[in-house]
Amino acid sequence: MAYLDFEKPLVELERRIADLKAASDGLDGLDTQIAELEARAQTVQRNICDQLSIWQKVQLSRHPDRPYFLDYVEHCFTDFTELHGDRLYSDDSAIIAGFARFNGRPVAIIGHQKGRSTKEKVHRNFGMAHPEGYRKACRIMELASRFGRPVLTFIDTPGAYPGLGAEERGQSEAIGHALYVMSQLKVPVIATVIGEGGSGGALALGVANRVLMLQYSTYSVITPEGCASILWRDGAHAPDAAEQLKLLAPNASKLGIVEEIVEEPVGGAHRDVPNMAQRLTVALEAQLKDLDGLSAEELIEDRYAKFRKIGAYNG
Amino acid sequence: MAGWFTKTRATIEAEAKKTLGKGIFRRCVGCSETIKDEEFVRNYEVCPNCGHHYRLRAPGWVELLLDEETFVEHDANLHSKDPLGFVDSKPYPTRVTAAQKKSGHTDAFVSGSGKLNDRDVELGLFAFHFMGGSMGSVVGEKITRTIERGLANKAPVLLLSSSGGARMQEGALSLMQMAKSVSALGKLREANIPFISILADPTTGGVAASFALIGDVNIAEPGALIGFAGARVIEQTIRQTLPEGFQRAEFLLDHGMVDAIVPRLEMKAHIGNLLSLWLD
Numbered sequence: 001m002a003y004l005d006f007e008k009p010l011v012e013l014e015r016r017i018a019d020l021k022a023a024s025d026g027l028d029g030l031d032t033q034i035a036e037l038e039a040r041a042q043t044v045q046r047n048i049c050d051q052l053s054i055w056q057k058v059q060l061s062r063h064p065d066r067p068y069f070l071d072y073v074e075h076c077f078t079d080f081t082e083l084h085g086d087r088l089y090s091d092d093s094a095i096i097a098g099f100a101r102f103n104g105r106p107v108a109i110i111g112h113q114k115g116r117s118t119k120e121k122v123h124r125n126f127g128m129a130h131p132e133g134y135r136k137a138c139r140i141m142e143l144a145s146r147f148g149r150p151v152l153t154f155i156d157t158p159g160a161y162p163g164l165g166a167e168e169r170g171q172s173e174a175i176g177h178a179l180y181v182m183s184q185l186k187v188p189v190i191a192t193v194i195g196e197g198g199s200g201g202a203l204a205l206g207v208a209n210r211v212l213m214l215q216y217s218t219y220s221v222i223t224p225e226g227c228a229s230i231l232w233r234d235g236a237h238a239p240d241a242a243e244q245l246k247l248l249a250p251n252a253s254k255l256g257i258v259e260e261i262v263e264e265p266v267g268g269a270h271r272d273v274p275n276m277a278q279r280l281t282v283a284l285e286a287q288l289k290d291l292d293g294l295s296a297e298e299l300i301e302d303r304y305a306k307f308r309k310i311g312a313y314n315g
Numbered sequence: 316m317a318g319w320f321t322k323t324r325a326t327i328e329a330e331a332k333k334t335l336g337k338g339i340f341r342r343c344v345g346c347s348e349t350i351k352d353e354e355f356v357r358n359y360e361v362c363p364n365c366g367h368h369y370r371l372r373a374p375g376w377v378e379l380l381l382d383e384e385t386f387v388e389h390d391a392n393l394h395s396k397d398p399l400g401f402v403d404s405k406p407y408p409t410r411v412t413a414a415q416k417k418s419g420h421t422d423a424f425v426s427g428s429g430k431l432n433d434r435d436v437e438l439g440l441f442a443f444h445f446m447g448g449s450m451g452s453v454v455g456e457k458i459t460r461t462i463e464r465g466l467a468n469k470a471p472v473l474l475l476s477s478s479g480g481a482r483m484q485e486g487a488l489s490l491m492q493m494a495k496s497v498s499a500l501g502k503l504r505e506a507n508i509p510f511i512s513i514l515a516d517p518t519t520g521g522v523a524a525s526f527a528l529i530g531d532v533n534i535a536e537p538g539a540l541i542g543f544a545g546a547r548v549i550e551q552t553i554r555q556t557l558p559e560g561f562q563r564a565e566f567l568l569d570h571g572m573v574d575a576i577v578p579r580l581e582m583k584a585h586i587g588n589l590l591s592l593w594l595d
Contacts, residue, residue, distance in 0.1 A: 160524070162544030162552050167562060170572050171543040172523035179497040180504075180529060199481070199490060200524040200543075207494045221481045221490040221521070226548070231403040231483065245486050246399045255398065257487050304498050308459065310491040311452035312398035315390075 002064040006048055006056050007267075013041045045267040055239035057248055058224060060216040061195050065270035067277070068127075069096060069111030069154045072194065075277030076284070077102055077109060083140055085132075089169060092133030094125045094161070095205075097140040099149065103285055108144035110137045110205060111154030114195070127196075128161035131174035134204050138181045141189075150188040150288060153205040158223055160201030175204045182207035183303060186296035190287050192262070192280065193217040193249075194269075209303050210287045211257065213249040214280070215264040219257065220247035256310055260287070343367055361579050368536050368579055370516060373425040373440045376475060380438065380583050381429035388427040390460055395422055395453045399486050407484040410446060418445045422453040423478070426461045428470070432587040434594075435470040437461050441477040441515075441522070448478030450522055451485040455492025458526070462499040465508055471590055472503060475513040476527040480520015493525035500526055509593060511586055514541050514564065514573065532589060533573040534582070535564035541573075 003011055017037045024030035052060070060066070073080050077100035085091040097110040112129065115121035137153075144151045160171055182189060182205075191208035197219035213219060222230075227245060228237035246252075249261045262283045265272040294302065342349045345367025355362065359379050360369040371379070377386045394411075401407040415421060423445035428437055439461040441448040450458075458474065465472035481489040503510055512530025517540035524543050527533070535541060542562035550557060560566050567573045577585045 160543065162549045164549065164553060164555075164557065164561075167542050167544065167549070168570050170528065170570065172541075173528040173572060175524040175543070176493075176497060176526060176529040179494050179525060180501055183494070183498040183501040184505075197487075200493060200521055203490055203494055204524075207498065219487050219490075221486050222483055227483050241403075244399065244401050244403065245483070247486065251399075252487055255486070255488055257491055304502070307491060307495045307498050310488060310495060311456050312396040312485070312488055313393050313452045313456055314396060315392035315394055 004056075004059055004063065006052065006059075009044050009048065010041060010267075013037060013044060017041065042266060045271070049267060053239070054243050054248065055224075057216055058218055058242050060268045061218045063268060063270050064116075066195055067269050067273045068116070069113045069156060069194065071273055072111075072154060072277055072280060073100065073109065075274055076281045077107075078104075080109070083143075084136070086135035086139060088132070088135060090130075090132050092125075092130050092136060093123055094127055094129040094157070095133035095137055097137055099140075099144075102152065102288075103281070105288075106149050108140055108149050108151045109154070110140055110151065111194075112157040112202075112205070114156060125161060127157040128159060129157065129201060129204075130161050130163070130166050131169045131171050134160075134174040134178040137205060138178050141181055141185055145185045145187050148187060150190070150291075151185060151208075152284060153189070153191040153208065155191060155193045155197050155202045155205050155219075156195035156217075157198050157201045158196055159198035159226075160204070175200045178204040179207050183307075184300060185303075186299065188288060188291035188294070188299060189303065190284060190291075192284070193219050193258075194280075197247075198223055207303065207307065209291055209299060209306065210259045212260045212262055212280075212283060212287070213252055213258045214262050214269060214276075215249055216268050217249055218247040219249075219252045220245050255312075359579055366537070366578065368516070368538055370443055370477065371579065372444065373420070373442050376440050377425075377427075377429070377438070379579065380473070380586070381431055381436075382433065386427050386429040386438070388425065389464070390426060390457050391421060393421065393453045393456060395451055395485070397484075398452070398488055399484065401484040401486070403484075410484070414445045418442055420445050422457075423448045423450070423482075424454040424457045426457045428464065428468070431473075431583065431590070434587075434590060435468060436473055436590075437465040437468070437470050438473045438475075440475045443477040443479075443515075443517075446482065448476075448522075449480065449482035449489070450478060450492050451482035451489045452492065454482070455489070455495050458492070458496045459499045462496065462503055462510075465510075466499075466502055466506055469506070469508060471509040471511065471594075473511045473513065473586065474526060474530075475515055476518040476522050477515040478518060478520070478522040480522050480524075490521065493521050496526050497529070500529070504531075509590065511589070513582070513586075514539055514567075516540050519543065519545065528572060532575070534585065535567060535573045535576050536582075537564060537576050537578055539564045541567050 080100040114127035115124040224242035227241035346365035
């Protein structure tokens with residue numbers, strides 16, 4: 001378990017709980033002590049959460065133990081069959097796509113995947129997709145549209161990859177085309193921001209009838225670091241930029257960008273992954289049910305109407 | 316390297332204006348010739364000597380692309396709010412007011428209806444000198460309305476991009492304009508109405524990564540910078556020097572991302588011919 005600076009008060013408590021649990025084998029007296037310590041840990045955690053700054057919440061969205069797409073695949077879906085490749089150039093492992101069952105119902109699932117270990121981080125390119133990733137996503141989404149399967153996407157990326165090959169192979173076109181493809185899907189589309197919703201690379205999986213955000217996820221036009229280096233001319237101003245960008249879930253909800261915020265367990269999704277997955281399952285099931293019965297035309301029009309009204313202007 | 320190049324060009328332009336006296340003469344960065352300013356203006360900001368393309372402002376583009384006195388501007392009254400209460404070194408509304416004074420536009424986009432070779436078209440143009448042509452709510456709304464007018468009037472839609480990307484000061488609302496405008500394009504495609512994307516210098520970030528590179532045809536200006544990520548960001552990420560001409564129009568043509576590079580003075584004829592080949 002990794003701890004961020006502001007989680008440090010938990011370290012000692014949790015170590016003692018673990019020690020006591022190990023020692024309590026068959027000894028009654030310790031149970032009450034353990035329960036007391038656990039209650040205290042809960043309180044500490046609640047206090048930490050109540051006092052989080054915007055920047056600390058941004059850090060939670062990128063917590064090294066935060067559940068990634070594959071964790072939700074494991075907990076929320078069965079029969080997952082991954083499909084590889086864009087049929088044009090390669091298979092991008094920063095985006096995982098395929099079909100699975102959700103509460104028994106066949107769906108397409110597509111998500112950015114970050115890595116846990118250093119090796120896997122590199123393999124997944126830190127969740128930053130190349131054009132191939134978006135083209136693969138489009139391929140799977142169009143399959144889903146043909147076979148009448150809802151599309152569930154899971155957004156968790158710092159942004160699309162800024163690299164030489166990505167530019168050569170049309171990163172801009174790939175993202176633009178993904179936005180177009182999603183706008184035309186004849187099936188229900190639900191996107192959930194599970195961690196970082198980083199600019200165009202995130203939106204490329206986000207043109208959905210319903211957009212959900214986990215409580216401590218972010219959705220932003222640019223990373224706070226990128227924004228700080230442009231407007232403050234100093235990346236160290238990232239916390240200031242984060243404050244100005246209003247990138248947290250409640251902000252996005254107020255701006256009319258997301259339909260639902262899924263609450264996380266006390267301390268954040270990483271503190272209780274099965275619980276988080278359960279909450280997300282319930283939310284997705286309700287949203288899917290809500291879209292059931294809409295025709296292909298109605299779903300496309302519903303998606304159009306959702307994005308058509310986003311914006312703030314006079315006149 | 317692209318960032319370095321742009322900076323140098325800007326510096327040279329500023330120097331030229333300072334030393335050669337009140338914009339009577341200009342020294343071309345392409346050929347180093349000193350040429351009368353009015354000759355650049357008459358030539359729509361293309362160097363009469365070497366053909367180097369400078370940025371042309373919206374009224375010039377309208378004159379260049381549309382039949383005389385056919386342009387009717389729409390939505391000029393739209394102006395931005397400050398939905399985030401965004402403040403960096405200056406508050407966002409202060410930046411907008413300064414840009415309005417400097418440019419004479421209410422925001423970074425000018426749109427309207429007109430005729431191109433007697434054919435009704437809907438035209439939208441980015442104003443780069445308004446906050447780097449950045450796309451916030453007003454720009455996104457005007458683009459979407461332009462596309463919707465094309466749909467209603469069955470008129471081809473021409474969008475000319477010259478933009479650094481999404482406007483940071485409107486946060487995720489700017490990001491969502493990408494989805495909004497592209498969704499409208501989806502309707503245009505369904506209706507078989509052409510969308511011609513003209514890529515002027517520069518077309519990057521969220522504007523590149525939404526409608527600009529998914530035209531039925533993408534037509535670039537010579538030398539225009541076109542790309543998703545900034546060259547400096549890429550160099551920092553991959554820690555290697557980028558090739559000569561990276562992200563220039565010619566690079567995109569080589570990589571299959573644009574249909575043609577067309578000099579500004581031939582743009583109207585090129586588009587007119589295409590529309591005729593498709594629609595007449």
